[in-house]
Amino acid sequence: MKWLDFKRDYLVQFWSPIPSVIAAGVLAAYYFGITGTFWAVTGEFTRWGGHLLQWFGFHPETWGYFKVIHLEGSPLSRVDGVMIIGMFAGCLSAALWSNNVRLRQPQHRIRIFQALAGGIIAGFGARLAMGCNLAAFFTGIPQFSLHAWFFALSTVAGTWFGARFVMLPMFRVAVKMQKVSAAQSLVQTPERAARRFRLGMLIFAGCVLWAIAKTFDAPKLGLAALFGLAFGILIERGQVCFTSAFRDLWLTGRTQMAKAIILGMAVSTIGVYSYIQLGVPAKIMWAGPNAVIGGLLFGFGIVLAGSCETGWMYRAVEGQVHYWWVGLGNIIGATLLALCWDDIAPVLATRYDKVDLLVVFGKTGGLMVTYAMLALALLAVLWWEKRFFAAKTVAQEVV
DSSP: OHHHHHIIIIIOOOOHHHHHHHHHHHHHHHHHOOOOOOOOOHHHHHHHHHHHHHHOOGGGGSSHHHHHOOOSSSSTHHHHHHHHHHHHHHHHHHHHHHOOOOOOOOOOOOHHHHHHHHHHHHHHHHTTOOOOHHHIIITTTTTTTTHHHHHHHHHHHHHHHHHHHTGGGGGGOOOOOOOOOOOOOOOHHHHHHHHHHHHHHHHHHHHHHHHHHHHHHOOOHHHHHHHHHHHHHHHHTTTOOOHHHHHHHHHOOOOOOOOOHHHHHHHHHHHHHHHHHOOOOOOOOSSSHHHHHHHHHHHHHHHTTTTTTHHHHHEEEEEETHHHHHHHHHHHHHHHHHHHHHHHHHTOOOOOOBOOOHHHHHHHHHHHHHHHHHHHHHHHHHHHHHHHHHHHHHHHHHH
């Protein structure tokens, strides 16, 4: 294959969601096995909020939540921190390769409200449940933690409520029509596209070199940066967004991203299972009301905001200002949860057991139960798709 063909097909054009999400699932399993940690982002965003509070003279390191997730060090010295830096570098590199970086302002002030309020609700809910879409769908479920299933099912329900809420008249912004005398041709700027492609390659190469340099002093940090770079490229090129997966399910009947996520989890599960059998400890969290309430809030929040944790990251570097507000809201919401954790945790979380499906059902049984539930989830998506379009066809015939 010639370089120009490779560039067009794999660096400039968007990728199909299904292979992109499956590849992310494979990488998530390797990331777990090689580094011993988990593909998740909101925990680190919470720490960023903690550092900001420290900068203003507060002492969040004494709070119970930060004793659970740890506030020591800085983003440059933590595995999660360098992984997220790598993700942003990967997102930006991929966006520049395709000339997909352009400053885009929200079309109405109500969108800023949605972004900030939805981000706060989603960030609060994610950390209440001890995870986000990544920490549940690509960490908790493949690692056989019952709390992740509570969170996932509640998230689906939350997105249903969110989809109906954002359809209220207050969120319907009128489209402004502009009269023109003639159609305007699309202006192409090949020189600018070429410059941005080179800049994307420089950022990509710079991140790779930075990661390699880190491996000499801290191998795990260097590897985390490389994994983050790959994750970022995958989510931007595949436009991987859990919000669109669930929102589209309810509003348009489109199921491609939802199917991709289920298949990605299925692939990741067997890889994670293998590493667990080799002795890598899984992340099992409290299967209590916190996971259910957190999932409902998270699902509602991401639909209100218009994006999940992965979605706002790559859209923000593409220049979509709306998602800068979503990211800020995520950090605020997660930090607010840390503030009130000591008051609500004994009631909603820590009094409940950490349920490991591999312990409850046995090593083989836990694996089979997980795959059975994933199969049921896929069948439910297929059933909903058929039902949605059948109902739509009937409605059109009546009209």
